Amino acid sequence: MKLSLILGLLLVGQAAFAKDISVKVSGMVCSMCAQGIKKKFSQIKEVKEINVNLDTKIVSIKTNEDQDLKDEKIKEIITEAGYNVASIERK
């Protein structure tokens, strides 16, 4: 029981280090062209999951546990994909 509690706390603690980042992107109107955003982020080792929403123009990034992506890196990747970052939010 005590061991389970400690393990549970450790898991919760580790999960807390994964970051959810929402990036608002300008100019993202063509899904075929925006595939580049998904491809570029998928190549980054810190990224666990990437979702693109054309309705909200938001790219949602989930990082691996204990890893983060700096704003500068996010802006660099979005720019390399041909778009502009309007805002970045972290949860």
Next chain:
Amino acid sequence: MKNYLIGSLVYMITLSAHSHPVIYQGGKVISSFNMASYSDNQALYSITSKWSAGLNHWRFTKKDKNTEMGLARVNHLLWRKNGEDSQANIYLLSGIGLVDSEIEARRTEEVYLGGFEADWETRTLFTALKYYHFTSPKVTDIFMAQGRIGFSPFESGFEDLQTWFMLQAMVMPDVEPNVIITPMLRFFYKSVLWEMGSSTRAEWMLNLMVHY
């Protein structure tokens, strides 16, 4: 000869041309545009999000005689406006290669390409204009201007099938027929685009483009 070279270089610097000829850094494009009167096959690699390079083969047919060109291409994204719900682009295109023409006496000579492409699109509206000018001092001087308008009846999701209705107008004075109006359907799914249409002169069109 010197004047043609200078003129071609001016074209390369000042004009531009074709539908998203530069994509994301490291992205590759293979495309094939086909009608009875012309075809355009390209393989391009985007070195950066502003520059791409690749190979291009063109065929123009006039009265059953072909003019074919193989070119090395360099394309540049000159200007882009990323709006909240729209995107606008201007590209400059250039190329150098060989032309082989059956028109008049058959011969193979060097050819230069200059052109531009401009487009504006939202998720449901699309407009594009492009201009290609091929100059070969001893063989041919061909230009092609193309305009497109289109709409999508609905906004599809990121990884859903997209459907567009489009109208294309092409002017090619050195090709038969020299004005071609083509209504078409455009579809794309993830990184694959295909188009099907038939011109007002019943000339078929079949296009395919893949990004990877």
